[in-house]
Amino acid sequence: MATNTAVDVVMPQMGVSVSEGTITKWSKNVGDTIEADETLLEISTDKVDTEVPSPASGVVSEILVQEGETVEVGTVLARIGGEHSAAAAPPPPEPATQPAAEEAAAAATEGQEATPEPEPPAQPAQPAVPGNGKAFVSPVVARIAAEHGIDPSQVPGTGTGGRVTKKDIVAFVESGAAQPQAPAPAAAPQPAPTQAPPPASPPTAAPVPAAAGTSAEPQAPRPTPVGAQGETLEPMSAMRRGIAEHMRRSLDTSAHVTSAIEVDMTRVVQIREKLKKEYQSAYGVNPTYLAFIARATVETLRDYPWVNGELRGDQIVTRNYVNLGFAVELADGKGLIVPNLKNAETLNLLGMAKGIADVARRARDKQLTPDDVAGGSFTITNPGGYGTFHGTPVISQPQAGILGTYAIVKRPWVITDGNGADAIAIRSMMNLTLTYDHRLVDGAYAGRFLRDLRERLQGWSETDY
């Protein structure tokens, strides 16, 4: 269905805590025709990278946010169909037919919180305010406003959509309606009568009283870091900022302790070799070591609920399910994401292998949904593919632990045969680490968890799935 009225495409709410997103790629240009649900753009948030489908069929009439820009949830990104005039105010959303516009209005009203029930559409009484809640102020109006200490939103506007024109603000100034606003309260207690140095804190952005003249500087610009010779500066992606914030917060929150254990994976290696052909021909899936480890981990977590738990305020949360997260590196190496398999305790080895392959593929293809990354209860990270044999991963908050799996290598190992005689054998060995939050999990508890996990892997029977 093509549309006569323009339909807004807004920055979607990709999870409750997500407040902004970055446009990574526009799949269509202005003037292109698009079908409903066809991919219009790709976005990156601190939770997921995903494609945004078009809410309607029609011609892309406007693209309002360019690639690389980061905007708040609810910001109008583009318009489909309708008039091509950028100046025209969007028509008031019709609840029955314009869910996208309605969401935009609701999101703009409600700020960053997701609203399960769409709010009534914004009143059309103030068409000058676009979806981001900010009225456009032209450069000359901004300058005159700053010179006279006027809030432009207090000036009656006669321009397009109620915009304040230069004439409006000049008339406002000449009418004497502009009252200089009270200066900001002094930051320091009584300044010394002599010429004291200015307070260390930067001045607030309070409007300058008109009496102060026009030379007063506006708020000091934020210093931009400057690269030295040979350095290159690039802005952080939304995902990188999210990772940076999360890692720092996790280390500030949990008391990280890491324990390691050596596991003889020889039986798993043998069983995997047998299952590989069958799994691949019958199901098209590779029974990876990670699937075995995940399967054994879920079983072991049943006996160690605090490792699968959470500290929530003064309460200890335990669960009768495991939402098992997997750290997935993105294809471009520029980030990682931790989707989780819901109710992993219900999956057998085949289900686990399929589930892991599915979320890993969708993570790399930017097809994850917010649900995929929300609600994890325990995480496995697998840096062993590169040969590392030890690490101290950071816990994905608010979980209580993270399992690290490392390279499987053949090593000489002392084993005891059935007669109690020791011998040196060549075994496929792997290190596992459990990094746990010592606020909740003690060392002995963690040690027993690792021991039981090792026993499960070493004692894997062909009939265990």
Added chain:
Amino acid sequence: MSEKTYLQAISDGLRTEMRRDHRVFVLGEDVGVYGGAFKVTLGFQEEFGSWRVIDAPLSETAIVAGATGAAMMGLRPVAEMQFADFVSCAWDHLVTVAAKQRWRAGTPVPIVLRLPSGGGFSGGPFHSQNPESSFAHIPGLKCVCPATPEDAKGLMISAIEDPNPVLFFEHKHLYRRIKGEVPDERYTTPIGKARIHAEGDDVSVITWGAMVYTAEEAAKMVDASVEIVDLRTVMPWDKQAVLDSVRKTSKVLVLHEDTRTGGFGGEIAATIAEEAFEDLDAPVKRVTAPDSPVPFSPVLEKAFIPQADGVAKALKELISY
């Protein structure tokens, strides 16, 4: 003072200089016996003789190259292209030699190229163009585009006096249509100085050539006080006059008959954005011909060349912004 057409004023300026300065001579296709394609040099050969009014072979390359050589040897040639469009044949001599000679060797090249330009007669793609922005882009060349008879004479004399190559874009649509009082005596109009064609407070139109009159007509169709700035010279252009007008009105329309992309209006708009951003109350608007060759069909040509109603529409958008 006497009333003259735009064409007569050009002729008058040229004649004045030829009488005053014996180094000045004209050359071009049919400028002598025939008096020029548009009769600007009618009667010149009788007055100044065939050595100073030279009928050249049909070769723009030879005309510009010959003029350049003569200028380097101390003369002051005024070369006519029958249509501005054909100056492209002489691009190499003009752009590679004449424009750069002063920088390479310190030799002035005081040539004037008369370039009948502009459309409005169904002249089609070869006889209607306004190529001033192509040459404004070449350092070393000056480009003048008079709109009034008075400026046409004054700028012609300034162009001949100037030690640099000057391209004199004379708009064909103004030749006989536009009349005005022109001083009989010799005077110069400075190259690089704009003229306020009409004073106004609400919106500025920055334009030149025939579009000055289109802007004037459009201004009558809107209920606002429109300031029309006639640049007169596209290179060098009077930045200060434009910025002064922008600071007064805060709303700007840049209007030219040339096509849009790479047209000189883009340079003006960019300069306004750089130097008068905080004085703007609306985005700088351009009205230009579309990016296409000039069509033959009268209907299409009218749709191609900016018309007063289209300019008025753009003015209204700016006024109500």
